[in-house]
Amino acid sequence: QFRATLRLSHPDKVLYPDRGLTKRDIAEYYARIAERMLPHVVERPLMLVRCPEGRRKSCFYQKHAQRGLPEPIRVVPIREEAKTASYTYVENVEGLLALTQMGVLEIHTWGARVGDVEHPDLLVFDLDPDPEVPWPEVTEGARLVRDLFHRLDLEAFVKTTGGKGLHVCVPLRPRLGWDEIKLFCKTLAEGVARLLPARYVATMAKAKRRGKIFVDYLRNARGATFIAPYSTRARPGAPVATPVFWEELDAVRPDGFTVENLPRRLATLRADPFAELAKLRQNLTESRVRALERALSSLTR
DNA sequence: GCTTAAC
DNA sequence: GTTAAGCAACGCAAA
DNA sequence: TTTGCG
Ligand SMILES: [Mn+2]
Ligand SMILES: [Mn+2]
Numbered sequence: 001q002f003r004a005t006l007r008l009s010h011p012d013k014v015l016y017p018d019r020g021l022t023k024r025d026i027a028e029y030y031a032r033i034a035e036r037m038l039p040h041v042v043e044r045p046l047m048l049v050r051c052p053e054g055r056r057k058s059c060f061y062q063k064h065a066q067r068g069l070p071e072p073i074r075v076v077p078i079r080e081e082a083k084t085a086s087y088t089y090v091e092n093v094e095g096l097l098a099l100t101q102m103g104v105l106e107i108h109t110w111g112a113r114v115g116d117v118e119h120p121d122l123l124v125f126d127l128d129p130d131p132e133v134p135w136p137e138v139t140e141g142a143r144l145v146r147d148l149f150h151r152l153d154l155e156a157f158v159k160t161t162g163g164k165g166l167h168v169c170v171p172l173r174p175r176l177g178w179d180e181i182k183l184f185c186k187t188l189a190e191g192v193a194r195l196l197p198a199r200y201v202a203t204m205a206k207a208k209r210r211g212k213i214f215v216d217y218l219r220n221a222r223g224a225t226f227i228a229p230y231s232t233r234a235r236p237g238a239p240v241a242t243p244v245f246w247e248e249l250d251a252v253r254p255d256g257f258t259v260e261n262l263p264r265r266l267a268t269l270r271a272d273p274f275a276e277l278a279k280l281r282q283n284l285t286e287s288r289v290r291a292l293e294r295a296l297s298s299l300t301r
Numbered sequence: 302g303c304t305t306a307a308c
Numbered sequence: 309g310t311t312a313a314g315c316a317a318c319g320c321a322a323a
Numbered sequence: 324t325t326t327g328c329g
Contacts, residue, residue: 009302047316052302061316061329067304080318103302108329126329182320204328205322216329223319224329 008101015054015105016238021259026232027100029240029259033266034093037230039278041096044109045078045087045117047225052103055234059105063087063225070098076114080223089114105234108225111181112174119174120181124226125189126216127165130209137199139249141192141213142166146246148188151295152288157277158246159229160254162239165213167226171277172284178222184289185217191296229274232259243273 011024030037051059065075065086072094075086090096099107111120125145129138145168146156157169176184189202192215201212219226227233227241235255242257242265257265 047318050302050315060314061318063316063318066302066315069303082317085318101302128329203322204320206327208322218320218329221320226329 008097013054015051015103016259017054017056018236019238019258019260021238023100023103025259026105027097029232029263030096030100031093032263033230034096036266036272036274037096037228038092040229040274041107041109042091043089043113043115044228045076045089045112045114045225046110047108048088048099048102048104049106049108049234050103051105051234055105059234070101072098073102078117087114105232107228107231109228110223110225111220116174118177118222120176120178120220121172121174123170123172123181123185124219125168125170125185126161126214126219126226127168128209128214128216129165130211130213131164132211133213135253136250138166138213138254141200141215142168142249143246144192144195145188145215148192148292148295152291154282154284154288155276155280157243157274158249159241159243159274160252160257161227162231162233162235162241162255162257163227164254166249166254167241169274169277171280171282173281176284178220180289181284182217182221184284184292185220187292187296189215189217191292191300195296195299230262243277245273 008027013023015023047063049059050062065088074089077084078087111122127138127141142158149156149170159167161167193200193202200215201208202215229241229243231241233239238259239255240257240262244252
Protein backbone atom coordinates (compact mmCIF):
# COMPACT_ATOMS: atom_id res chain seq x y z
CA GLN A 1 0.00 0.00 0.00
CA PHE A 2 2.72 2.52 0.89
CA ARG A 3 6.47 2.78 0.66
CA ALA A 4 8.54 0.07 2.24
CA THR A 5 10.98 2.68 3.58
CA LEU A 6 8.87 3.35 6.65
CA ARG A 7 9.45 1.43 9.83
CA LEU A 8 6.27 1.73 11.81
CA SER A 9 6.69 0.62 15.40
CA HIS A 10 3.68 -0.68 17.32
CA PRO A 11 1.36 -0.61 14.27
CA ASP A 12 -1.49 -2.09 16.30
CA LYS A 13 -1.39 0.54 19.04
CA VAL A 14 -4.82 2.11 19.28
CA LEU A 15 -4.59 5.90 18.88
CA TYR A 16 -8.35 6.64 18.64
CA PRO A 17 -10.01 4.36 21.23
CA ASP A 18 -13.53 5.56 20.37
CA ARG A 19 -13.08 4.42 16.76
CA GLY A 20 -10.59 1.63 17.32
CA LEU A 21 -8.20 3.31 14.89
CA THR A 22 -4.59 2.16 15.12
CA LYS A 23 -1.28 3.69 14.20
CA ARG A 24 -1.36 1.56 11.04
CA ASP A 25 -4.79 2.97 10.14
CA ILE A 26 -3.44 6.52 10.45
CA ALA A 27 -0.38 5.68 8.34
CA GLU A 28 -2.63 4.19 5.65
CA TYR A 29 -4.84 7.28 5.77
CA TYR A 30 -1.87 9.60 5.17
CA ALA A 31 -0.52 7.35 2.41
CA ARG A 32 -3.91 7.60 0.66
CA ILE A 33 -4.39 11.36 0.90
CA ALA A 34 -0.72 12.34 0.50
CA GLU A 35 -1.06 13.36 -3.13
CA ARG A 36 -3.90 15.78 -2.29
CA MET A 37 -2.36 17.02 0.95
CA LEU A 38 1.29 17.52 0.11
CA PRO A 39 1.00 20.62 -2.11
CA HIS A 40 -0.37 22.53 0.88
CA VAL A 41 2.05 21.20 3.47
CA VAL A 42 5.47 20.77 1.87
CA GLU A 43 8.21 23.20 2.82
CA ARG A 44 6.14 24.84 5.55
CA PRO A 45 7.50 25.03 9.09
CA LEU A 46 5.37 22.78 11.28
CA MET A 47 3.81 22.76 14.71
CA LEU A 48 2.83 19.27 15.79
CA VAL A 49 0.38 17.78 18.25
CA ARG A 50 1.81 14.45 19.33
CA CYS A 51 -0.02 11.70 21.18
CA PRO A 52 2.33 8.70 21.21
CA GLU A 53 0.08 6.87 23.66
CA GLY A 54 -3.15 7.72 21.88
CA ARG A 55 -5.37 10.80 21.87
CA ARG A 56 -6.91 10.10 25.29
CA LYS A 57 -3.54 9.98 27.01
CA SER A 58 -1.24 12.93 27.45
CA CYS A 59 -0.66 14.81 24.21
CA PHE A 60 1.81 17.64 23.77
CA TYR A 61 2.60 20.42 21.35
CA GLN A 62 5.97 20.46 19.66
CA LYS A 63 7.23 23.31 17.52
CA HIS A 64 10.95 22.80 17.79
CA ALA A 65 12.91 19.92 16.31
CA GLN A 66 14.40 17.37 18.65
CA ARG A 67 17.50 15.24 18.24
CA GLY A 68 17.29 11.97 16.31
CA LEU A 69 14.20 12.67 14.21
CA PRO A 70 13.64 10.33 11.26
CA GLU A 71 15.48 11.60 8.18
CA PRO A 72 12.30 12.40 6.17
CA ILE A 73 11.47 15.02 8.81
CA ARG A 74 13.68 17.90 7.76
CA VAL A 75 14.99 20.66 9.98
CA VAL A 76 15.41 24.39 9.28
CA PRO A 77 16.77 27.09 11.58
CA ILE A 78 14.39 30.01 12.14
CA ARG A 79 15.04 33.19 14.06
CA GLU A 80 12.88 33.78 17.12
CA GLU A 81 12.50 36.66 19.53
CA ALA A 82 15.20 35.44 21.91
CA LYS A 83 17.15 32.91 19.88
CA THR A 84 17.32 30.89 16.70
CA ALA A 85 15.55 27.54 16.90
CA SER A 86 15.24 24.46 14.69
CA TYR A 87 11.84 23.90 13.11
CA THR A 88 10.61 20.80 11.31
CA TYR A 89 9.12 20.49 7.85
CA VAL A 90 8.40 17.70 5.37
CA GLU A 91 8.64 17.48 1.61
CA ASN A 92 7.06 14.16 0.65
CA VAL A 93 4.89 11.22 1.68
CA GLU A 94 7.78 9.67 3.59
CA GLY A 95 7.74 12.78 5.74
CA LEU A 96 4.04 12.38 6.53
CA LEU A 97 4.58 8.73 7.46
CA ALA A 98 7.58 9.61 9.61
CA LEU A 99 5.36 12.08 11.48
CA THR A 100 2.89 9.27 12.09
CA GLN A 101 5.67 7.09 13.42
CA MET A 102 6.43 9.89 15.90
CA GLY A 103 2.86 9.82 17.18
CA VAL A 104 1.75 13.02 15.43
CA LEU A 105 -2.05 13.38 15.34
CA GLU A 106 -2.25 17.02 14.20
CA ILE A 107 -0.11 18.80 11.61
CA HIS A 108 -0.21 22.62 11.83
CA THR A 109 1.71 24.80 9.38
CA TRP A 110 3.07 28.29 9.00
CA GLY A 111 1.65 30.53 6.27
CA ALA A 112 5.11 30.76 4.68
CA ARG A 113 7.60 28.35 3.13
CA VAL A 114 11.05 27.52 4.45
CA GLY A 115 12.76 29.18 1.47
CA ASP A 116 11.18 32.55 2.34
CA VAL A 117 9.89 32.52 5.91
CA GLU A 118 9.52 36.29 6.07
CA HIS A 119 6.94 36.49 3.25
CA PRO A 120 3.68 34.56 3.77
CA ASP A 121 2.07 32.89 0.74
CA LEU A 122 -1.19 31.90 2.43
CA LEU A 123 -3.73 33.84 4.49
CA VAL A 124 -6.13 32.01 6.77
CA PHE A 125 -9.19 33.55 8.41
CA ASP A 126 -10.11 31.21 11.21
CA LEU A 127 -13.82 31.43 12.06
CA ASP A 128 -14.22 30.25 15.65
CA PRO A 129 -17.90 30.11 16.66
CA ASP A 130 -18.97 30.14 20.29
CA PRO A 131 -20.72 26.81 21.05
CA GLU A 132 -24.20 28.31 20.81
CA VAL A 133 -23.74 29.79 17.32
CA PRO A 134 -25.88 27.91 14.77
CA TRP A 135 -23.90 26.38 11.93
CA PRO A 136 -25.61 28.38 9.12
CA GLU A 137 -24.24 31.56 10.69
CA VAL A 138 -20.72 30.17 10.44
CA THR A 139 -21.06 29.33 6.76
CA GLU A 140 -22.55 32.78 6.22
CA GLY A 141 -19.50 34.30 7.87
CA ALA A 142 -17.19 32.37 5.57
CA ARG A 143 -19.08 33.63 2.53
CA LEU A 144 -18.91 37.18 3.85
CA VAL A 145 -15.12 36.96 4.08
CA ARG A 146 -15.00 35.48 0.59
CA ASP A 147 -17.19 38.30 -0.70
CA LEU A 148 -14.77 40.87 0.69
CA PHE A 149 -11.91 39.20 -1.16
CA HIS A 150 -13.99 39.05 -4.33
CA ARG A 151 -14.33 42.83 -4.09
CA LEU A 152 -10.53 42.95 -4.26
CA ASP A 153 -10.52 40.53 -7.21
CA LEU A 154 -8.95 37.84 -5.05
CA GLU A 155 -10.11 34.23 -4.92
CA ALA A 156 -10.72 32.54 -1.56
CA PHE A 157 -11.15 28.89 -0.58
CA VAL A 158 -12.72 27.15 2.39
CA LYS A 159 -12.02 24.10 4.49
CA THR A 160 -13.54 22.51 7.56
CA THR A 161 -11.17 22.37 10.51
CA GLY A 162 -12.29 19.08 12.00
CA GLY A 163 -13.19 21.12 15.09
CA LYS A 164 -16.07 23.60 15.28
CA GLY A 165 -15.22 26.16 12.63
CA LEU A 166 -14.03 26.97 9.16
CA HIS A 167 -10.88 28.33 7.55
CA VAL A 168 -11.16 30.77 4.67
CA CYS A 169 -7.87 30.48 2.77
CA VAL A 170 -6.33 32.97 0.34
CA PRO A 171 -3.15 32.07 -1.56
CA LEU A 172 -0.77 34.92 -2.32
CA ARG A 173 2.55 35.44 -4.00
CA PRO A 174 5.01 35.84 -1.14
CA ARG A 175 5.69 39.57 -1.40
CA LEU A 176 4.56 41.42 1.73
CA GLY A 177 6.16 40.94 5.15
CA TRP A 178 4.41 39.69 8.27
CA ASP A 179 3.75 43.15 9.71
CA GLU A 180 1.95 44.36 6.60
CA ILE A 181 0.04 41.08 6.23
CA LYS A 182 -1.07 41.09 9.84
CA LEU A 183 -2.25 44.70 9.61
CA PHE A 184 -4.28 43.90 6.50
CA CYS A 185 -5.87 40.87 8.16
CA LYS A 186 -6.60 42.81 11.35
CA THR A 187 -8.27 45.53 9.30
CA LEU A 188 -10.46 42.97 7.55
CA ALA A 189 -11.41 41.14 10.74
CA GLU A 190 -12.23 44.34 12.60
CA GLY A 191 -14.17 45.56 9.59
CA VAL A 192 -16.33 42.44 9.66
CA ALA A 193 -16.87 42.86 13.41
CA ARG A 194 -17.85 46.51 12.97
CA LEU A 195 -20.24 45.58 10.16
CA LEU A 196 -22.17 43.04 12.26
CA PRO A 197 -21.12 43.47 15.89
CA ALA A 198 -23.90 41.22 17.14
CA ARG A 199 -22.46 38.32 15.21
CA TYR A 200 -18.68 38.78 14.94
CA VAL A 201 -15.79 39.76 17.19
CA ALA A 202 -12.17 40.33 16.27
CA THR A 203 -10.72 40.16 19.79
CA MET A 204 -9.41 36.95 21.26
CA ALA A 205 -10.68 37.47 24.82
CA LYS A 206 -13.09 34.62 25.52
CA ALA A 207 -15.48 36.79 27.55
CA LYS A 208 -16.16 39.03 24.53
CA ARG A 209 -17.01 36.08 22.34
CA ARG A 210 -20.19 34.72 23.88
CA GLY A 211 -22.76 33.91 21.22
CA LYS A 212 -20.51 35.23 18.48
CA ILE A 213 -18.00 34.15 15.87
CA PHE A 214 -14.40 35.08 16.58
CA VAL A 215 -12.73 36.11 13.31
CA ASP A 216 -9.25 34.92 14.25
CA TYR A 217 -6.88 36.91 12.04
CA LEU A 218 -3.91 36.17 14.30
CA ARG A 219 -3.24 32.93 12.44
CA ASN A 220 -1.53 35.33 10.01
CA ALA A 221 1.22 36.42 12.37
CA ARG A 222 4.84 35.32 12.17
CA GLY A 223 5.26 32.03 14.02
CA ALA A 224 1.51 31.37 14.24
CA THR A 225 0.09 28.22 12.66
CA PHE A 226 -3.18 26.68 11.49
CA ILE A 227 -4.34 23.13 10.95
CA ALA A 228 -3.19 21.75 7.58
CA PRO A 229 -5.73 20.57 4.98
CA TYR A 230 -6.37 16.83 5.45
CA SER A 231 -4.60 16.74 8.81
CA THR A 232 -6.14 14.45 11.39
CA ARG A 233 -7.37 16.03 14.63
CA ALA A 234 -6.75 14.56 18.08
CA ARG A 235 -10.47 14.66 18.83
CA PRO A 236 -13.33 12.20 19.30
CA GLY A 237 -14.35 10.51 16.06
CA ALA A 238 -10.99 11.09 14.33
CA PRO A 239 -12.13 14.11 12.29
CA VAL A 240 -9.94 15.59 9.55
CA ALA A 241 -9.64 19.15 8.24
CA THR A 242 -11.20 19.02 4.78
CA PRO A 243 -11.28 21.34 1.76
CA VAL A 244 -14.81 21.75 0.42
CA PHE A 245 -16.45 23.51 -2.51
CA TRP A 246 -18.32 26.68 -1.63
CA GLU A 247 -21.43 25.10 -3.14
CA GLU A 248 -21.43 22.23 -0.65
CA LEU A 249 -20.70 24.32 2.44
CA ASP A 250 -24.27 24.24 3.75
CA ALA A 251 -24.37 20.46 3.45
CA VAL A 252 -21.28 19.71 5.53
CA ARG A 253 -20.44 19.82 9.21
CA PRO A 254 -17.12 21.13 10.55
CA ASP A 255 -16.21 17.76 12.04
CA GLY A 256 -18.10 15.61 9.56
CA PHE A 257 -15.18 14.26 7.58
CA THR A 258 -13.09 11.62 9.32
CA VAL A 259 -10.16 9.28 8.86
CA GLU A 260 -12.72 6.59 8.09
CA ASN A 261 -14.95 8.39 5.57
CA LEU A 262 -12.56 10.75 3.81
CA PRO A 263 -11.11 8.14 1.43
CA ARG A 264 -14.67 7.50 0.20
CA ARG A 265 -15.19 11.22 -0.39
CA LEU A 266 -11.92 11.43 -2.32
CA ALA A 267 -12.95 8.51 -4.51
CA THR A 268 -16.35 9.95 -5.42
CA LEU A 269 -15.55 13.68 -5.62
CA ARG A 270 -15.36 15.00 -9.15
CA ALA A 271 -12.55 17.43 -8.48
CA ASP A 272 -10.19 18.82 -5.86
CA PRO A 273 -11.66 21.84 -4.03
CA PHE A 274 -8.13 23.15 -3.40
CA ALA A 275 -6.70 22.49 -6.88
CA GLU A 276 -6.86 26.18 -7.82
CA LEU A 277 -5.50 27.28 -4.46
CA ALA A 278 -2.23 25.56 -5.28
CA LYS A 279 -2.03 27.06 -8.77
CA LEU A 280 -3.24 30.63 -8.40
CA ARG A 281 -0.66 33.41 -8.32
CA GLN A 282 -2.44 36.35 -6.67
CA ASN A 283 -0.85 39.56 -5.49
CA LEU A 284 -1.93 41.59 -2.49
CA THR A 285 -1.05 44.88 -4.14
CA GLU A 286 -1.05 48.33 -2.56
CA SER A 287 -4.21 49.19 -4.52
CA ARG A 288 -5.97 46.10 -3.18
CA VAL A 289 -4.99 46.99 0.37
CA ARG A 290 -6.57 50.41 -0.19
CA ALA A 291 -9.59 48.80 -1.86
CA LEU A 292 -10.28 46.88 1.34
CA GLU A 293 -10.88 50.12 3.23
CA ARG A 294 -13.28 51.26 0.51
CA ALA A 295 -15.13 47.94 0.44
CA LEU A 296 -15.56 48.01 4.21
CA SER A 297 -16.82 51.58 4.35
CA SER A 298 -19.25 51.00 1.47
CA LEU A 299 -20.69 48.02 3.35
CA THR A 300 -20.86 49.83 6.67
CA ARG A 301 -22.89 52.72 5.39
C1' DG B 302 8.36 8.30 20.86
C1' DC B 303 12.60 9.77 21.77
C1' DT B 304 16.22 12.44 24.24
C1' DT B 305 18.44 13.71 28.29
C1' DA B 306 19.22 13.90 33.33
C1' DA B 307 18.86 11.61 37.51
C1' DC B 308 18.82 7.42 40.40
C1' DG C 309 19.94 -0.66 33.74
C1' DT C 310 15.78 1.80 34.91
C1' DT C 311 12.85 5.78 35.78
C1' DA C 312 11.17 10.53 34.99
C1' DA C 313 10.51 14.76 32.77
C1' DG C 314 10.13 17.56 28.74
C1' DC C 315 8.33 18.20 24.34
C1' DA C 316 3.85 26.01 22.71
C1' DA C 317 9.96 29.51 28.65
C1' DC C 318 6.21 30.89 20.94
C1' DG C 319 4.19 35.30 19.94
C1' DC C 320 0.38 38.21 20.30
C1' DA C 321 -3.16 41.26 22.40
C1' DA C 322 -6.01 42.49 26.24
C1' DA C 323 -6.34 43.41 30.98
C1' DT D 324 3.84 43.19 33.74
C1' DT D 325 0.82 39.43 33.77
C1' DT D 326 -2.67 36.59 31.77
C1' DG D 327 -5.22 34.23 28.21
C1' DC D 328 -5.23 32.21 23.87
C1' DG D 329 -4.26 29.14 19.92
MN1 LIG E 1 -10.38 27.60 14.66
MN1 LIG F 1 -8.57 30.33 16.33
